[in-house]
Amino acid sequence: MEHYDFIVIGSGPAGRRAAIQAAKFGRKVLVVERGRRVGGVSVHTGTIPSKTLRETALNLSGWRERGFYGRSYRVKQNLTASDLRARLTITLTHEIEVLEHQFARNQVTTLRGDARFRDRSTIEVAGEEGETFLFTSDAILLAVGTVPFRPDYVPFDGTSIFDSDEILELTHLPRSMTVIGAGVIGIEYATIFSALDVHVTLVEPRTTMLDFIDRELIDDFTHQIKDRGMVLRFGRKAERIIKLEGGGCEIQMEGGRNIRSEMVLFAAGRMGATSTLNLESCGLDSDARGRIKVNPTTFATDVPGIYAAGDVIGFPSLASTSMEQGRIAACHALGQQAHEPPKFFPYGIYAVPEISTVGMTEEEVIERGIAYECGVARFRETSRGHIMGLDTGMLKMIFSLKTRRLLGCHIVGEGATELIHIGQAVLNLKGTLDYFVENTFNYPTLAEAYKIAALDAWNRMPQH
Template sequence: MQAEYDLIVVGSGPAGRRAAIQAAKFGRNALVVEKGRRVGGVSVHTGTIPSKTLRETVLNLSGWRERGFYGRAYRVKQDISSDDLRHRLLKTLDHEVEVLEHQFARNHVDTIMGAARFTDPHTVEVTGEDGERHLVSAKAFLLCVGTNPFRPDWVPFDGENVLDSDDVLDVNRIPRSIVVIGAGVIGVEYATIFSALDVPATLIEPRDTMLDFIDRELIEDFTHQLRDRGVTLRMGKAVVKVTREDGQCITHLEGGRVCKSDMVLFAAGRMGATDSLNLDAVGLTVDHRGRIKVNPATFQTEVPHVYAAGDVIGFPSLASTSMEQGRIAACHALGEKAQKPPEYFPYGIYAVPEISTCGMTEEEVEERGIPYECGIARFRETSRGHIMGLDSGMMKMIFSIKTHRLLGVHIVGEGATELIHIGQAVLNLKGTLEYFVENTFNYPTLAEAYKIAALDAWNRMPRKG
């Protein structure tokens, strides 16, 4: 490790790793500072990879995907324990860390484990777990420190019965019932994952709606699926307090209503992990959630040689977009050419069922005053859907009536996060309805839904001439 670098990246999550490797590809000296015990950041250790691994394990062991054929009582494993869930999780995390360490090594990216703190605009002090300190300097910095769960004082977190979204990955038992506070992406994902384990789940949200950036028709379908399998939704009611009484968790709502459960998961927001960086020394400020403001085209902060990317800058807070943000930021910081972020990127919510969306929602199209038509395909209409035993799931496509251009694709159901990429490609290439009508899709596949939805829209389109 040297004393001065072209780029110092604080945090080794998706944005940090991509930025550091991109810098190395340019032949520049890059250092990654990671305060955890292993590289990977929140994405690998408490966020994206663990939650998705947990989801996959639950779906496999519970037999969820086969219940359309064999009934709701079908199980692959009758008694699923927390050890069953943790076994696959640890294997997956070990593999992810090994891959990342190898990428850093073969690209000659230096790493140092410890907490970074600015001492002046071009220098950070890194303090390791053993107390050893290192001073390192750089021409440019990229802050990819991620976020921590928001933990309000009135919630009695204990890591066993009342949890945040990091704690939930270390639970030593499967709860008999669970209340999830917060119907954002994380809350919805965990509520539905536990529901797939046949754990009675209650989802509480102070707003009257959830996931407002998703097309409303999709959310209506998703909500129907949740209620159909017994998930209780308490919308428009804020939580006043959480207490423990007689071995149970009691969640008190506005108006006097209470929800009793074996476990409570608080998943109402996250805070930028910026407290320990001493940003005053570099002249940076953060908002009330600890997030850093950046130029959305370059990810440059108010301080020209300091950049930020990933969850610490806020929406969309996706691993996929964070990777691109980190790469673009590294290019700009090092004076190399970089394209603008893509106009359309897919958003994936790994609930049960999955939700994925790309492009404009119907509400956005209406706001812009664009004449449009929609096409709908139900997964049960596809042969592949019948083979898989699917009785739910839908795809919605939105087209311009004037130009026939695809404006948005919205999917809820099995494989949604994989299927969305066909629509993403057509959107970014400015493709039209005719692409889906005239092209051949593998049969039988769920991708056939693209043709079904396109034909549905075409049948409604006004005929020219």
């Protein structure tokens, strides 16, 4: 039975960052990964693959140039699923090699196998060839990520009915697709396939989507996706999915109106991958969705010495925040100093168009009773927007009337996830409207939208 200073279960963003941080403290670290190679869901089926698929789809379809050349413009006329997968393979191989090199350079031991608790400080790992290993540690991090939620009424088959992991194994592009679930994953895939000219129907039992995003942004986003032919069927539940004899599927909806399409993607949530960890033996438990409760500052669980980070602890379930959570958890687990997780972090949704947001929404500002003013800029108002052929896209900033401080920044459109960091920096440094009005931005850039939005707010604010 081998002893380690720190054991990490899972090698996704949280596990990777935690292991490397612990190694930099000079500790003996073990990472256990049950997947084929290191990287976790983020590298193999989540963040990196879906974003690569998005970029490939936009490039090969000529999506970004259609503002100039019309909707029928294509870079590659007969785009196939294998075209999409070719780039995916190149990107994933590179990511895995970088990660394996990081582990090797920092002398982190990695082991492939299924880990489960024997007791609070003992981990049993079932290896690839049936062998069993036992390890002990006083500091253990659970960074096991999530798996797709697969309800019994959905007859998943990996050919016409997919979950959000299986969709990457697609063998051909369908003519029509129904996406069930208007969460982040469902919306990302629905809009990516819509950009590939697949007829997409998005089904969601609630009447709204992405409730944590500013409503004005969601209204703009909804208009854009409807304008290009996506069908939104909200407020009705999918009750049954039937595979049709001649091919395709029928989704039987609550209320009797059914949907037929060639393929179905079920993306209504994910579950923490905790079912095989034998949590009871170490005194831990998980909620109905397999998530583990932690202290939001230290990421410690209720059991001393055991920490959890990443998607397995729930919202925000972002690769970026998971990395920070893992690093902070490693510091606390090993008795080192750590800063508190930042209050405001950028949230990026890689749909088509992108959405990114940081700080308070207008709804939250109103709820808190803060006197405020908004400034809005449309990307078409910028010279760079014209050069790029953009007719859509907007940036919205919310300022306090009393202090003139930036309270929230919200962007929908091309490059939103890159542009948001200017707003993030000003927000976290407690900057005001005056920063945007008084500073010079490169011309022509989309970042100029910050100045346009700030002047829009300034025009309506009392000047002291």
